[in-house]
Amino acid sequence: MATRILIADDHLLVSQGLQAMLSLSDDLELVEAVADGATAVEKVKQEGIDIVLMDVSLGNGINGIEATRQIKEHSPETRVVIITMFTDPGTVAEAVKAGADAYVSKSSTREFVLQTLYEVVNGRSVLDPNVTDGIFGRISNRDPNVLSDRELEVLQELTHGHSTKGVAERIHVSEETVKSYLKQVFRKLDVKDRTEAVAEGFRRGLVH
Incomplete structure (x- = not known):
C-alpha cells in the first residue's frame, strides 16, 4: 500500500x-x-x-x-x-x-x-x-524534546500507575488515542513496556 x-x-x-x-x-x-x-x-x-x-x-x-x-x-x-x-x-x-x-x-x-x-x-x-x-x-532519542507535550503528559500519568482507561479520562482523550501515544513513547524511548518507560523517564529527567 x-x-x-x-x-x-x-x-x-x-x-x-x-x-x-x-x-x-x-x-x-x-x-x-x-x-x-x-x-x-x-x-x-x-x-x-x-x-x-x-x-x-x-x-x-x-x-x-x-x-x-x-x-x-x-x-x-x-x-x-x-x-x-x-x-x-x-x-x-x-x-x-x-x-x-x-x-x-x-x-x-x-x-x-x-x-x-x-x-x-x-x-x-x-x-x-x-x-x-x-x-x-x-x-535524538536521548533528548527530552523527542517527546511531544502530550507524550510527556501520558508518561507522567504512567508514573502514577493509571491504566489506559484512567489516563484517557485524566487527559480527556479516547483509550485508542492513549494507546497511540504509548506506542510513540515506547518507540522514542526504546523500551518495551510501561515499567521500562517509567524507569527511562526518571533516568532522563522527563518525569518527577
Whole structure:
C-alpha cells in the first residue's frame, strides 16, 4: 500500500515541485496539496494521512509549527516532515518540540527529501545536514524534546500507575488515542513496556 502524503505549502512553485517529486515514486501517493495550516489539520483528521510535508511559514492563520502540534495531538502516528527555508536553531527546536519527525531545508536535493520520507515511515527521525549540528541532540532519542507535550503528559500519568482507561479520562482523550501515544513513547524511548518507560523517564529527567 502506498504511503499517503499531504503537502502544506503556500508557495505554488514549491508545492508543484514537491508534487512532481512524489509522482516519481510508486510507493508515495499524493492525497492533496493545501496552502494553510488549519486546512492541513482538518485534512489529517478526515483523510488518514501517513506523512505531512509541512512548511513553517503558511501565510494567514496558524503556522506550520502550530499545525504540527495540533496534528500530533489528534493523530500521533501521522509523521510530519518540516520542509522550509528556516534553519535557525530556535525554529528547529520549536518544530521538534511540536512533534515534527524530520526537519529538511528547501535547499536539499530531491533525493534527500525522498530518502527522508522513507526514513520517517520506518519510525526514524531525520535532520537535514544543512541545519546547525548543535540541534541534532534535540531530535535524538536521548533528548527530552523527542517527546511531544502530550507524550510527556501520558508518561507522567504512567508514573502514577493509571491504566489506559484512567489516563484517557485524566487527559480527556479516547483509550485508542492513549494507546497511540504509548506506542510513540515506547518507540522514542526504546523500551518495551510501561515499567521500562517509567524507569527511562526518571533516568532522563522527563518525569518527577
